[in-house]
Amino acid sequence: MMYLSNNKILITGGSSGIGLELAIQLLKRNNNVLICGRNLQRLQAAKQQNPRLEIFQCDLAIPEDCDRLVYWIQENHSDLNVLINNAAIVHTSSFLEDQFALEKAQLEFQVNFLAPLRLIKKLASTLHQHITPTIINITTGLVYAPRADYSYYNATKAALHSFTQVLRIQLKKRNFRIIEVLMPAVNTPWHKGNPPKIAISTEKAVAMMLKEVSAGKTEIKVGKVKLLHFISRISPGFALKKINSLHKA
């Protein structure tokens, strides 16, 4: 069981959307929460609203920046016991028509898949020194049925979903708690002002997530993801059609 209080928590991408709301909710029960992101102004704005936040500017697409973040934690926050891999990016494009398709695919895999692996690998021993060492990976219902205008994003998250299952088995005897949170559509800056109609608020998404975390669940399907998972098992073709009908341009 991950207790929701008295932890030292790092949330990657905690300056916006789901990560910021998580930081706000978790600050109510924890002394301080660490967040990182690329944009310093956004980090500073989050800190101004929530002074107990600790901020660190870095670009998780750059391996050396991941190392800088790890070093900062080890030097200043070695009591870290919870890592939340939340930062992610997406490009909407048509694979064959986009001349920068491969660069975009590579960038998405760096941020959405390889950065979480780097942070887990390099922070595991720090997390493990404390009670309830916990790793939370944020993924999406789209691991069950991909959205066609997200050429690479679905695949990066499906990779993280698969890896999280592997990690949970490999670390079973080592006292780690490995949690995956599969989010539904949530109304955040992610959607650039055009969220799908079914999107729920960050407050609701985070409240549902934390309720299940505190209940001891390890694979948390938030809101409609439960239904999508069920449909994708009994009728994968219908699930695919349904997802893509929600996201017509």
Ligand SMILES: NC(=O)c1ccc[n+]([C@@H]2O[C@H](COP(=O)([O-])OP(=O)(O)OC[C@H]3O[C@@H](n4cnc5c(N)ncnc54)[C@H](OP(=O)(O)O)[C@@H]3O)[C@@H](O)[C@H]2O)c1
């Ligand atoms: N919103 C949805 O409908 C939805 C649905 C399912 C799953 N999710 C997942 O939920 C998580 C949060 O999404 P969100 O909707 O809250 O997105 P968001 O509002 O766009 O926030 C993304 C956060 O990640 C940070 N970030 C992005 N690239 C980064 C990089 N290279 N290095 C460091 N930080 C980086 C951003 O800060 P900077 O831009 O300043 O770097 C920002 O703080 C993601 O994992 C996403 O896949 C979202």
